[in-house]
Every structure is written in structure tokens, then in C-alpha cells.
Amino acid sequence: MSEDWAAVAKAINERMKELGWQQQELAARSHVSSAIVREIQRNTVNRKRSPRTLESLSVALGWHPRHLEAVLHGERPPARKELTEQDLSGRLDALEHRLDGITEQLATVIRLLKTSRPSEDR
Incomplete structure (x- = not known):
């Protein structure tokens, strides 16, 4: 299954713009390092990420825990209620x-x- 990290970056950037957040705020709220947030946001380093990283970012952004994982794999993200x-x-x-x-x-x-x-x- 192919991974679309550009789509993940786009989803994160659009959501951060909606929330009016900077990179440091997302890092602090998600407990993901600023360096990793920057790499994902800019889609500069393509490497395997822990599912917990995407889950933490998803939750911090107010989405279902599997939202970004679904985006990564080109699937429809689950609604927040679908836990x-x-x-x-x-x-x-x-x-x-x-x-x-x-x-x-x-x-x-x-x-x-x-x-x-x-x-x-x-």
C-alpha cells in the first residue's frame, strides 16, 4: 500500500491554519518533537513513522486518532465519533x-x- 506523505502534510497545514497554530504549538500539544512535526509538515524526510506519532498529531488537531493514518493511505478518515x-x-x-x-x-x-x-x- 502506497503512502502519501504530501497529503498528510497538506492536511496538517490546512488544519493548523484553521486553528491559527504555529508549529511549536502543535508540537507541544501532541508531545511530538518540533523537528518531527517540521519534517512531516514540510514532507522533507520520508521515513517510517510510529503510528503513535500520527495518532498524537491527529488527536492534538481535534481529529479521530486514525485520521492522519487514513490520509496517509488514501482512505476516508473516520469521523471523531467512530472510536x-x-x-x-x-x-x-x-x-x-x-x-x-x-x-x-x-x-x-x-x-x-x-x-x-x-x-x-x-
Whole structure:
């Protein structure tokens, strides 16, 4: 099955224009690096992308999680309401992964706060 990355770039660029977003905003909202967003937006680097990347971009842009995957393969994107059990499971997995990262970051912050206090506060 052929992949149409130019169509993905066009869909993203049109949606970002509708939303009035810049590249950095999409990167922040999707948790996809600015470099990868730029490559996809400009269709400059053709390489295999994680399905999670397209899913994260789709969700950040307010679309069904499989929207950009469908565009990539020349299919009709599903309506936002057409979430399946598999879609929900994938989203839950992604949320769990993000929560694990947040938990690790919070633990680091707490550890740093404890070590930066004067000894009389301990």
C-alpha cells in the first residue's frame, strides 16, 4: 500500500491554519518533537513513522486518532465519533505511558526539593 506523505502534510497545514497554530504549538500539544512535526509538515524526510506519532498529531488537531493514518493511505478518515474498542485501548495505553513519565518527573522534583533544603528543615 502506497503512502502519501504530501497529503498528510497538506492536511496538517490546512488544519493548523484553521486553528491559527504555529508549529511549536502543535508540537507541544501532541508531545511530538518540533523537528518531527517540521519534517512531516514540510514532507522533507520520508521515513517510517510510529503510528503513535500520527495518532498524537491527529488527536492534538481535534481529529479521530486514525485520521492522519487514513490520509496517509488514501482512505476516508473516520469521523471523531467512530472510536472503536481498539482505539480506546490505544489511547489508554498512551495516557498510561504519559502518566508514568509525569510520575518519574514528579519524583525527581521532590528529590531535588528535599536535597536543596537547609539541613534544619529536614
